[in-house]
Structure formats: C-alpha cells, structure tokens
Amino acid sequence: MPILVHLERLLYRRELTLTELSKRVGLTVANLSILKTGKARAVRFSTLEAICRELECQPGELLEYVGTSDALEPRTGLTGQTSPIDEEQFDLTREQ
Numbered sequence: 001m002p003i004l005v006h007l008e009r010l011l012y013r014r015e016l017t018l019t020e021l022s023k024r025v026g027l028t029v030a031n032l033s034i035l036k037t038g039k040a041r042a043v044r045f046s047t048l049e050a051i052c053r054e055l056e057c058q059p060g061e062l063l064e065y066v067g068t069s070d071a072l073e074p075r076t077g078l079t080g081q082t083s084p085i086d087e088e089q090f091d092l093t094r095e096q
C-alpha cells in the first residue's frame with residue numbers, strides 16, 4: 001500500500017495507548033486499530049483532525065505516501081515488524 005500510517009510511532013512518542021486515544025477522539029479501539037495497521041480504505045477529515053489535535057501533530061506526520069518500489073523494500077520499525085520506513089527519515093530535529 002503506497003500510503004503508510006504512522007499512528008503507532010506517534011502513540012509511542014507521546015506515551016499514549018490506543019485505548020486512551022480512542023477515548024479522547026471518540027472512536028472505537030477497533031476502528032483506530034484498523035487505521036494503525038494500515039487496513040483502512042479511507043479516513044474522514046474529521047477523524048484526521050481529531051487524531052492530529054490529540055497527538056499534537058500534522059497530517060503529514062501521521063500519513064505518508066511512498067512509491068510502489070519504496071514500499072517493496074522492507075525495513076524494521078519501532079515494533080520490529082517489517083516497515084518500508086526508516087525512523088531516521090522522520091527525525092525533524094536534524095537538518096536535511
């Protein structure tokens with residue numbers, strides 16, 4: 001899938017659980033889990049707004065478009081699961 005969801009990373013950095021975020025944004029844990037695992041087919045702007053408000057982030061920190069060839073190259077993420085994104089690519093504190 002060429003759109004990656006970085007919800008797990010953002011939750012980890014803010015020391016929040018999916019359950020806590022669920023309560024704050026008014027969505028079920030099941031629906032947030034679908035989004036977190038990248039299985040969501042669509043996201044409402046109101047949902048995106050609520051998540052970004054509670055995580056104090058921009059939509060681009062939550063969602064990322066990657067090309068098909070980039071998505072095929074596996075790398076490991078925070079959980080040790082295969083992910084096409086390297087954590088260093090999103091270090092906003094370092095100069096590009």
